[in-house]
Amino acid sequence: MDYTEQTKQKGHNLVKGVLITISVLFVGIMLILPMVSVVTNALSKGFSFYVHSLTTEYVVSALVITLLATLVAVVVNTFFGIMASWALTRFSFKGKHVLATLIDIPFSISPVIAGLSYIMTFGRMGWAAPVINWINATFHTDLQIVFALPGVLLATIFVTFPFISREIIPVLNSEGCDEEEAAALMGAGGFTIFRKITFPKMKWALIYGMILCAARALGEFGAVSALSKTRGKTFTLPLEIDALYLSGDSDSIVSAFSVSSILVILAIVVLVLRNIFEYREKKSSNESR
């Protein structure tokens, strides 16, 4: 009896060892090695070259555009996320599931299609082009959406659209809305209910969603690439990396990796923040139970 128990335990440990080894190898080769490769490639021509390639005019301009697009996407999607989660979790109405599915559309379609759809709407061929021309003619403005900054901002908003609502909705659903109903019956207004009851419930999920949204917005490539064609003006960091990498000579390839290394560092920061907030969120939801 003892003997069989022991062999069982041994077999169990063997399986455990093998599975852990497979996991660590997989993650090491598939996920960590590429990150290490970015950093070594970036530094392969020395540190001064690294610093130099990060301070070119193009890269600085791309950084500004990227940060602007990220900021706009986070602000717009936070507003949308709060509104959508309020509508979808505090009330029941017909077509609720359809609405929830429609919000998730940007998750499952190719970013290139996101770019294409704005071109087909606001571009020369698009049905909204006359509207834009009319606005420009009447107000003497020079508003342009496709191949200009507004297009970049719109594309970034499109691909990150569901990120925040998706984080908040499950949390609010699991918390229920008894407290809100009680507050409303006692005469609290909508904004007071939100500020005092709903916001504290969704706080961690909201921050977590904002981080995810920012991470995705920083790195969006396909959608923006369809809508942005001027290097140094409307290029974001990923597009600048693309331009450097494809220009072919070995110096610009190293520069491409240097610029990439900033995004790798940002990705790691996001990952660490994510873990912290996920932990907080779990803790706070455990406490409230």
Added chain:
Amino acid sequence: MRSIASRNGKIKVKRSDRVIPGFGLSLGITIVMLSVLILIPLASVLLYSFQLSPDKFVTLITNRAVLFAFGTSISCAFIAALINCIFGTVLAWVLVRYDFPGKRILDGVVELPFCLPTAVAGITLSKLYSDTGWMGRIFSRIGVKISYTHIGLTIALIFIGIPFVVRAIQPVLENLDPQLEEAAYALGANPRITFFKIILSELRPALLTGFALAFARGIGEYGSVIYISGNSAKDHTQVISYVIMQKLNYMDYASATAIALVLLIISFSILFLINVIQIRQSKRTNYL
């Protein structure tokens, strides 16, 4: 109290359960933003592609390069998603069932492909698996070329898809009823049979969801695959998103929208499938 009185005085509340204010406002803003930012632009693609005559549509879609690009995207995404199902299950199992040093780091690193810009992933994988890269050098010694072939393309899609599968399985595995396994053991099943007959069948909906998510993402993927795939029409290593982008750059909007329409239909079918699986899954867990 005053606000309630004025509410009931002015607005007819149709359903008595809507005591919380802000329904019209929040739903209105949600629908307007969703329509303006997502639905109307997508509808423009549909609108434009419906203007094409059916004959023209068919000619554009059945172009050899386009068909091969669809084939490449779908087959590579399918294989990558299958491989991810195997490694994803192992990873999720290890992360849920075992304790070992560095587990939280491993758990965090799995999310890396979500956070890393696709273009960065693309250039570094392409370099890593090229003949001069660390991995490419090892494989070229045994005569296997990875970068600029279908193998490289599949590797990039594995990179992109792994978190979908792990994150789909992990919560289900965490909430799995331990009684199921105990019962299996008590009835004399060995661990292997228990895993394949009991646990795997419980994981199947989650595994399917993870597979579908990774597959859907893989078919439309652009940034991470265009560098490693080589984009050669001759070797059939062009992916479908690349073809759309190429048509856009040539201002060939008719082809771009026609291909995009087919791709949208594929994506929506997968989205629909995922929803069906999830509804079934939630029904099943409610009955238990």
